[in-house]
Amino acid sequence: MRQPKEVLTTGEVAKICNVAPRTVSKWFDSGKLRGYRIPGSKDRRIPLDQLIRFMKAHSIPLDGLDTGQVRVLIAERDTDLGAALTTVLEKNPGFEVTLVRSAFEAGARSEAEGPQVMLVDVSIPGFNGRETVRSIRNIPSLRECALIAMVDRSGDVSAEGLRQQGFDDVLEKPFDSAAMMTAIDARLGSATAAGD
Template sequence: MQHKSVYTTGEAADICKLSQQTIIRCFDSGQLQGFRVPGSKFRRIPRDSLVKFMKANGIPMDGLDSGKIRVLIVDDDAEIVELFTDVLTHDGRFEVATASSGYDAGVMTQQFRPDIVVLDYMLPDINGNVVCRTIRQNEDLQETKILIISGMVNPAEVEKLMEAGADDFIKKPFNIEHVVERIVELVKA
């Protein structure tokens, strides 16, 4: 999150360790400078004004500068989850959380607020495109990237996933370096 230039109210709340309601109140009262996404009511806070707000109110800056990319791994195959956890933890640039079903994934995105979700397409309860759509419909998760990784490669299905809001697709088995690079690229974009 440290590379971002604009934050949602949810992200700002996480960084400041305040409730989202408080952030919204400060935004609406003008204490916290920002803008609304044209054509919608979504609030956006530029990094500079967030820093100003935090300094003015004596809020610790470590939430802003933790420096790690937050990755949520969603796969029902424990071995795959473990592989990713090993790779990403070993790399050092990432903070990792995991989920093994679509439901878990929903809960974890709310709690963990990942920068990117690495999502298996075929989950035991719901399909990947439902997870994609749910994330995209959430106002606070607009900046969250979704990288689908699956053993299923039906071009038509991949097309549907991209339409449902996924940012990219990588087929299993994969090249580890390639996946790590892609995660960083997507989050920085």
């Protein structure tokens, strides 16, 4: 995976945020966007971590930004499980995680954020497996997104049925963090190999 730039110019930030360079300068000068000036010049530099903080705080989509991290969207209605999955992934600095609790929010955030991996609780109200897969695959930036279903082992939805609907993998609840990481790594490995 290519390493992203750690420090950006105002022009680079403007392109990422889809605004004029002067707007970035105003954000910087007002203290909203933190950074520093090059000694002996008026040029401004913005560290990548400060740009990400600013973009998240102001709901600016991160899809224009290559952070070098794997973007993961978790759609899980169980608050405790969603928080636990997020914590496990965020312990690894290679992951940027977004947690949502509804099918509607999953659709809206996936299009805005362009995740590379989606973990989807198939018991979310309003969820339709085949429709979810079709919708995601119809968005050009999400065609290569790894779709991993999460299903209750005791439920009436089969893992094989979800794979036939187009999910790349299925995790049966309860599962441990190692199983989740293995599923994510396997999907990312196959996506990388397909792109080579």
